[in-house]
Amino acid sequence: MIPVQDFLYLAGLIFSIGVFGVLSRRNAISVLMGIELMLNAVNINLLAFAKFWGWTTLNGPVFVVFIITIAAGEAAVALAIFISIYRKFKDINVDEIKYLNH
Amino acid sequence: MEQFVFWCIAIFIVLSAFFAMIMKNIFHCALLLAAALFGVAGIFVYLGAEFLALVQVLIYVGAITILIIFGIMLTHKMMDSKIIVMNKQVVMSAVITGVLGTLIILTIYSTAHWILPALKNSESGYLTHSITTASVTKNKKVVTDVYTLGPALINPKKGFAFAFELVSILLLSVLIGATVIARKDQEG
Numbered sequence: 456m457i458p459v460q461d462f463l464y465l466a467g468l469i470f471s472i473g474v475f476g477v478l479s480r481r482n483a484i485s486v487l488m489g490i491e492l493m494l495n496a497v498n499i500n501l502l503a504f505a506k507f508w509g510w511t512t513l514n515g516p517v518f519v520v521f522i523i524t525i526a527a528g529e530a531a532v533a534l535a536i537f538i539s540i541y542r543k544f545k546d547i548n549v550d551e552i553k554y555l556n557h
Numbered sequence: 558m559e560q561f562v563f564w565c566i567a568i569f570i571v572l573s574a575f576f577a578m579i580m581k582n583i584f585h586c587a588l589l590l591a592a593a594l595f596g597v598a599g600i601f602v603y604l605g606a607e608f609l610a611l612v613q614v615l616i617y618v619g620a621i622t623i624l625i626i627f628g629i630m631l632t633h634k635m636m637d638s639k640i641i642v643m644n645k646q647v648v649m650s651a652v653i654t655g656v657l658g659t660l661i662i663l664t665i666y667s668t669a670h671w672i673l674p675a676l677k678n679s680e681s682g683y684l685t686h687s688i689t690t691a692s693v694t695k696n697k698k699v700v701t702d703v704y705t706l707g708p709a710l711i712n713p714k715k716g717f718a719f720a721f722e723l724v725s726i727l728l729l730s731v732l733i734g735a736t737v738i739a740r741k742d743q744e745g
Contacts, residue, residue, distance in 0.1 A: 456559075461563065470661070479644060479651065495594060498601075532735050
């Protein structure tokens with residue numbers, strides 16, 4: 456039986472790595488990857504606490520389902536925006552794009 | 558044995574996530590991210606959520622990674638190895654991330670003393686009443702398979718039917734919005 460804090464340590468590490476990616480990368484797609492890692496850390500936390508409380512409710516798994524769905528939608532919209540920005544600026548570095556309207 | 562396999566998966570996830578954040582070639586980054594998400598699916602199996610592990614493999618490893626790779630191919634100069642991947646604030650963000658991770662781990666470590674006694678009681682159901690009781694099952698080992706998760710999602714009385722419908726509307730608007738944003742002719 457793995458104690459619940461091991462899952463929390465793992466989720467904290469993954470979340471920190473995601474924060475590092477969001478803060479330090481120049482490419483917008485890498486920033487998106489960091490956000491996906493952070494969402495995954497949150498999912499691990501939700502399921503760990505749902506298991507910790509003995510599965511008395513299904514709130515944790517249901518929230519995980521919603522987070523996965525919203526992450527998929529977010530990735531789709533973000534990549535559409537990146538493609539649209541790339542057509543206009545020929546680059547998707549988040550340092551250099553200051554304005555969203557041409 | 559269980560501990561050993563868990564820590565192997567954990568180290569695999571952390572290493573591939575870390576290298577996905579620091580490697581130069583963004584295509585390798587996407588593949589390493591897929592590996593990390595696959596490892597997270599393994600962690601879901603350890604947490605007793607096999608259905609969600611399957612959903613994770615299908616949606617994250619299957620769909621989102623393919624979407625990211627398509628985005629890379631459509632926007633990136635692929636074989637450009639001399640590009641700078643980190644911005645100017647990389648040292649500062651490394652420091653901030655180190656402090657954040659240390660704080661999270663110290664907080665978990667210092668509050669672990671109340672987690673362990675409570676975990677002994679969690680076999681019999683520690684919380685007997687929840688505010689939003691989505692199919693509460695007591696005195697029974699609940700596995701989060703489709704037979705319990707499906708009614709919890711669409712049950713209008715005790716479940717999350719409203720949020721479920723809201724998410725379906727969100728997905729529809731994402732479908733339309735992504736098509737409109739990524740469209741080539743922008744005269745409309």
